[in-house]
Amino acid sequence: MGGMRVPGMIYTSDKMLGNIGTDQSPKQVANVAHLPGILKYSMAMPDMHWGYGFPIGGVAAFDLNEGVISPGGVGYDINCGVRLMATRLFFGDIKDRLHDLVTALFQNIPTGVGSKGSLKLSVSEEKKVLREGASWAVARGFGEAGDLETTEDRGVMEGADPDLVSDRALDRGKQQLGTLGSGNHFLEIEVVEEIFDETAARAFGLELNQVAVVIHSGSRGLGYQVCDDYLARMVKTMAKLDFQLPDRQLACAYLASDAGRRYLAAMACAANYAWANRQMLMHWTRETFERTLRKSPRDMGMRLVYDVCHNIAKIEEFVIDGKKKKVCVHRKGATRALPPGHRALPDRYRAVGQPVLIPGDMGTGSYVLVGTEKAFHETFGSTCHGAGRVMSRSQAKKASRGRSIVREMADRHVIVMATGKGTLQEEIPEAYKDVDSVVDIVHNAGLSKKVARLRAVGCIKG
Amino acid sequence: MGRDTRKGQPRYAVFDHTADLGLEIYGIDERELFVNAAFALFDSMTDMSCVKRVVTRSFEIEGSDREDLLVNFLREMLALYNGDGLLVKDVCLDTFTGSHVAGTAVGDLFDSSKHRIIMEIKAVTYHMLRVDQTSRGWRGRVICDV
Numbered sequence: 001m002g003g004m005r006v007p008g009m010i011y012t013s014d015k016m017l018g019n020i021g022t023d024q025s026p027k028q029v030a031n032v033a034h035l036p037g038i039l040k041y042s043m044a045m046p047d048m049h050w051g052y053g054f055p056i057g058g059v060a061a062f063d064l065n066e067g068v069i070s071p072g073g074v075g076y077d078i079n080c081g082v083r084l085m086a087t088r089l090f091f092g093d094i095k096d097r098l099h100d101l102v103t104a105l106f107q108n109i110p111t112g113v114g115s116k117g118s119l120k121l122s123v124s125e126e127k128k129v130l131r132e133g134a135s136w137a138v139a140r141g142f143g144e145a146g147d148l149e150t151t152e153d154r155g156v157m158e159g160a161d162p163d164l165v166s167d168r169a170l171d172r173g174k175q176q177l178g179t180l181g182s183g184n185h186f187l188e189i190e191v192v193e194e195i196f197d198e199t200a201a202r203a204f205g206l207e208l209n210q211v212a213v214v215i216h217s218g219s220r221g222l223g224y225q226v227c228d229d230y231l232a233r234m235v236k237t238m239a240k241l242d243f244q245l246p247d248r249q250l251a252c253a254y255l256a257s258d259a260g261r262r263y264l265a266a267m268a269c270a271a272n273y274a275w276a277n278r279q280m281l282m283h284w285t286r287e288t289f290e291r292t293l294r295k296s297p298r299d300m301g302m303r304l305v306y307d308v309c310h311n312i313a314k315i316e317e318f319v320i321d322g323k324k325k326k327v328c329v330h331r332k333g334a335t336r337a338l339p340p341g342h343r344a345l346p347d348r349y350r351a352v353g354q355p356v357l358i359p360g361d362m363g364t365g366s367y368v369l370v371g372t373e374k375a376f377h378e379t380f381g382s383t384c385h386g387a388g389r390v391m392s393r394s395q396a397k398k399a400s401r402g403r404s405i406v407r408e409m410a411d412r413h414v415i416v417m418a419t420g421k422g423t424l425q426e427e428i429p430e431a432y433k434d435v436d437s438v439v440d441i442v443h444n445a446g447l448s449k450k451v452a453r454l455r456a457v458g459c460i461k462g
Numbered sequence: 463m464g465r466d467t468r469k470g471q472p473r474y475a476v477f478d479h480t481a482d483l484g485l486e487i488y489g490i491d492e493r494e495l496f497v498n499a500a501f502a503l504f505d506s507m508t509d510m511s512c513v514k515r516v517v518t519r520s521f522e523i524e525g526s527d528r529e530d531l532l533v534n535f536l537r538e539m540l541a542l543y544n545g546d547g548l549l550v551k552d553v554c555l556d557t558f559t560g561s562h563v564a565g566t567a568v569g570d571l572f573d574s575s576k577h578r579i580i581m582e583i584k585a586v587t588y589h590m591l592r593v594d595q596t597s598r599g600w601r602g603r604v605i606c607d608v
Contacts, residue, residue: 023480033553050480052589052607076585113582118512172544182582183608221544224584224607228537235588248529248588392478393608460497 037067
């Protein structure tokens with residue numbers, strides 16, 4: 001083994017350090033540090049847990065000439081991400097209609113294992129989705145042009161080449177566009193319950209008691225298959241590389257190689273699919289709110305605050321040792337957090353910085369944070385992505401045996417509807433790290449600053 | 463879990479891994495290990511008692527070593543479901559070497575009126591992957607992303 005090329009850096013607290021010791025994620029941080037061309041540190045955010053190859057919560061940037069790109073550094077669910085929509089409504093306006101709203105959302109948004117979208121997509125149309133991302137959805141009436149303004153990278157990754165996506169992946173993707181998925185994916189109605197930063201909250205259009213919606217979903221089977229296909233290819237060619245890997249799942253290719261460029265172009269397709277998917281889910285959410293509450297789009301005013309991806313590799317520019325440099329940042333369970341003034345931000349947010357969306361565990365709520373200069377210089381503009389699992393799915397099932405999770409949630413004033421009963425048991429709140437603690441760590445470390453906390457009032461899951 | 467192998471040990475067991483599904487698979491020889499691995503995958507996904515033997519698909523898989531072959535084989539089984547909707551009940555191996563396996567998968571096409579998917583398996587990973595010979599035969603460990 002070549003040994004670690006850079007140090008590892010884990011953002012955590014004394015309290016959370018106890019959790020970290022119980023899995024192999026620190027070892028995975030060290031493994032990532034072995035990869036050629038890695039810059040500064042192999043990093044992990046406080047929601048870190050055991051992943052495949054890279055830890056979840058991992059951030060690593062690579063030199064474009066000497067560095068590598070790894071499908072395992074992005075994850076199976078390419079461009080899994082979060083979208084926050086704000087409305088003109090306040091909790092009092094929907095309190096008595098909440099059950100109807102959750103029921104209608106559950107009926108209108110395809111959720112759950114093997115769910116299929118209502119759309120019949122030809123392969124040539126699917127390839128357009130892969131090239132155009134969220135703008136494909138907007139052009140076909142799923143949402144408004146303004147939605148693209150507040151989507152990370154305007155909902156499209158450049159360089160996508162659908163011809164590099166396998167038939168298997170296209171096949172899986174064709175049936176699933178416009179579906180939420182299962183597992184930890186969800187759509188939640190939330191209410192702003194606390195504001196920490198008035199200026200940023202105003203810029204993001206958030207105020208106390210306001211009703212908002214959070215969508216957590218990704219690229220579905222298409223993304224899993226792209227990851228799997230390229231991982232298999234890179235495992236095959238690993239022996240030919242001039243370095244050894246401590247874990248097969250870290251299989252990678254030089255960014256400057258044909259194999260590296262091909263993965264990046266296929267990954268971009270999956271990223272674009274995910275953006276189109278979340279755009280469609282948002283459109284149906286808008287329609288459902290308007291119909292159920294009998295309000296015009298104008299009165300409802302459901303507006304996209306922001307959409308972030310938290311499983312991605314991207315070429316971005318940073319200042320390293322005083323010089324501007326383009327690098328490839330892997331964020332696997334980590335969120336981009338750009339500082340005030342960054343040119344990639346829409347005008348309305350440029351003065352305050354990028355909104356960062358951190359969903360908590362089921363029925364808890366979410367945080368909105370804002371990107372900082374410190375993250376830009378220290379973590380390649382990255383921060384945490386969520387609560388992070390502490391219990392395995394089977395442990396969670398065991399812990400929830402004999403309990404009615406729906407009723408427990410109702411006692412906490414959250415209406416939950418799920419396709420699969422098992423999903424609710426696997427996703428019980430105690431299966432996750434406490435999101436408040438995770439967010440406090442990145443806030444205190446200055447990687448992003450707290451803007452608002454939202455509490456969940458309704459939730460649909462797969 | 464599942465019916466016993468010829469030596470009376472279970473076909474597979476589930477082990478814990480934070481977010482995912484860990485499968486420890488047993489077999490008296492490598493062939494049986496592979497057959498049981500396919501069973502473990504589909505037994506985790508659905509109620510196998512509802513799956514009939516009506517549709518067959520042939521396959522041919524290569525791998526750089528036993529571990530790689532096992533992952534590639536399970537990937538192919540998963541692809542039969544994701545592509546054609548085939549729920550694999552059983553596999554019959556015609557040829558088997560440490561780096562090559564060919565045979566037929568038999569099962570039924572998914573029909574929501576007959577079958578229920580309990581767990582969505584996204585992918586079969588290389589994470590902590592092992593294939594070992596033990597005193598009782600062969601043992602494989604695979605983690606699936608779910």
